[in-house]
Amino acid sequence: MTSRKVVELFYDVVSPYTWLGFEVICRYRTVWNIDLKLRPAFLSGVMQGSGNKPPGVVPNKFKYMSKDLTRLREYFDVPLNFPSDPFHVMFEKGSLSAMRFITAVQESEKGGDKYVEQVSRELWRRIWSEDKDITEPASLCEAALKAGLSDSEIKEILELSKSKEVKDKLKSNTQAALDYGAFGFPLLVCHVNGKQESFFGSDRFELMAHCIGEKWLGPQPEKSAAKL
Amino acid sequence: MTSRKVVELFYDVVSPYTWLGFEVICRYRTVWNIDLKLRPAFLSGVMQGSGNKPPGVVPNKFKYMSKDLTRLREYFDVPLNFPSDPFHVMFEKGSLSAMRFITAVQESEKGGDKYVEQVSRELWRRIWSEDKDITEPASLCEAALKAGLSDSEIKEILELSKSKEVKDKLKSNTQAALDYGAFGFPLLVCHVNGKQESFFGSDRFELMAHCIGEKWLGPQPEKSAAKL
Numbered sequence: 001m002t003s004r005k006v007v008e009l010f011y012d013v014v015s016p017y018t019w020l021g022f023e024v025i026c027r028y029r030t031v032w033n034i035d036l037k038l039r040p041a042f043l044s045g046v047m048q049g050s051g052n053k054p055p056g057v058v059p060n061k062f063k064y065m066s067k068d069l070t071r072l073r074e075y076f077d078v079p080l081n082f083p084s085d086p087f088h089v090m091f092e093k094g095s096l097s098a099m100r101f102i103t104a105v106q107e108s109e110k111g112g113d114k115y116v117e118q119v120s121r122e123l124w125r126r127i128w129s130e131d132k133d134i135t136e137p138a139s140l141c142e143a144a145l146k147a148g149l150s151d152s153e154i155k156e157i158l159e160l161s162k163s164k165e166v167k168d169k170l171k172s173n174t175q176a177a178l179d180y181g182a183f184g185f186p187l188l189v190c191h192v193n194g195k196q197e198s199f200f201g202s203d204r205f206e207l208m209a210h211c212i213g214e215k216w217l218g219p220q221p222e223k224s225a226a227k228l
Numbered sequence: 229m230t231s232r233k234v235v236e237l238f239y240d241v242v243s244p245y246t247w248l249g250f251e252v253i254c255r256y257r258t259v260w261n262i263d264l265k266l267r268p269a270f271l272s273g274v275m276q277g278s279g280n281k282p283p284g285v286v287p288n289k290f291k292y293m294s295k296d297l298t299r300l301r302e303y304f305d306v307p308l309n310f311p312s313d314p315f316h317v318m319f320e321k322g323s324l325s326a327m328r329f330i331t332a333v334q335e336s337e338k339g340g341d342k343y344v345e346q347v348s349r350e351l352w353r354r355i356w357s358e359d360k361d362i363t364e365p366a367s368l369c370e371a372a373l374k375a376g377l378s379d380s381e382i383k384e385i386l387e388l389s390k391s392k393e394v395k396d397k398l399k400s401n402t403q404a405a406l407d408y409g410a411f412g413f414p415l416l417v418c419h420v421n422g423k424q425e426s427f428f429g430s431d432r433f434e435l436m437a438h439c440i441g442e443k444w445l446g447p448q449p450e451k452s453a454a455k456l
Contacts, residue, residue, distance in 0.1 A: 050288040051286050052289065053281070058279050058411050059278070060280070060406070060411040061278070064409055064411065064426070068428075071425075071435060072435065197299075198292070200292055200296075203429070206434065206446070
């Protein structure tokens with residue numbers, strides 16, 4: 001038995017490119033010999049901590065991103081849609097309560113990360129597919145219900161998400177991302193044979209596969225496998 | 229006979245990521261059904277015109293770029309090396325005379341772009357592999373000699389590179405890139421069936437291949453073909 005490679009994914013549901021990276025690496029969990037660690041973190045903290053500016057502030061970049069995400073939506077098969085007011089959603093409403101909620105799901109989940117994955121996906125779907133709120137408690141509850149959690153579990157998680165423990169955990173995940181050199185998300189940190197390699201973006205999977213000794217089959221590996 | 233797809237590459241030899249994109253698309257000239265148009269342009273003008281900032285000004289981004297380029301060097305098989313003082317080389321010395329020189333090569337070359345390609349490559353090799361100057365006339369001459377041009381041809385091109393005609397041509401290429409939505413290089417503009425799609429960066433080839441109906445074989449297609 002060869003030892004499994006650990007891949008950490010630092011993410012925030014406010015970022016559409018990160019959703020693409022999240023879905024791809026989740027698909028490769030069963031294709032590559034990897035042990036995926038989901039690390040919910042706070043993108044706004046990473047931008048501030050690294051002194052980076054969001055790409056959307058340059059008009060040509062913003063126009064390109066809209067076009068690029070539309071093409072990637074189809075190629076990655078992720079149901080991305082631009083919210084009606086992306087700047088308001090991303091920079092004014094933000095994702096602090098959502099990321100604390102996801103962190104609380106992770107803190108309370110035992111033996112795996114099925115719910116962390118599913119709640120994250122449902123929150124992405126709300127903000128980046130259905131143009132719905134992710135800041136209000138009712139919105140978080142709805143996402144968690146869809147993810148399969150019970151009313152009583154959700155009530156506990158919502159309470160936990162306001163605790164110092166969870167706030168500190170989100171801060172420490174964010175700091176860990178910065179310590180790995182983050183200036184944006186997704187950040188994928190691979191640990192292979194005692195060495196560590198970081199990859200930024202959802203467009204480095206081919207190179208990442210090469211570096212960790214796995215085979216890249218495109219963003220939809222099941223589809224490629226079916227063709228072979 | 230199916231009609232060939234036109235791909236325009238907007239580039240500047242000051243950019244290391246663009247070198248990767250340049251070599252890849254040059255390799256695919258004979259693999260894909262494309263007609264490649266080399267469009268030398270001025271990156272500094274694109275950054276100014278779009279209001280974009282170079283990635284190197286964020287420390288974590290600069291550190292990541294160094295690491296990323298080192299990995300890509302091997303994966304793309306392009307002999308990239310960081311110059312000893314990259315900021316001085318990129319932002320103080322710059323590439324204006326080099327890009328005017330390349331534009332003059334293109335203006336004087338009849339029937340093809342063999343020399344434009346080769347002179348561009350030799351200038352990239354100087355700045356991004358051998359840590360050599362690309363601003364002095366002697367440096368440009370050396371690169372052109374290596375590219376196979378004669379002394380008398382080089383003398384003419386050097387003269388031409390100072391003409392209003394060439395200065396205007398470089399400006400109009402730069403403006404064309406901005407009009408296509410550029411905020412950095414490489415910018416690849418594909419014209420397929422009367423439609424046009426722009427791709428920014430050397431990490432969008434897989435998606436680009438998908439969009440133009442060609443097959444992506446990785447950054448070293450000859451190597452992949454040999455394996456089949």
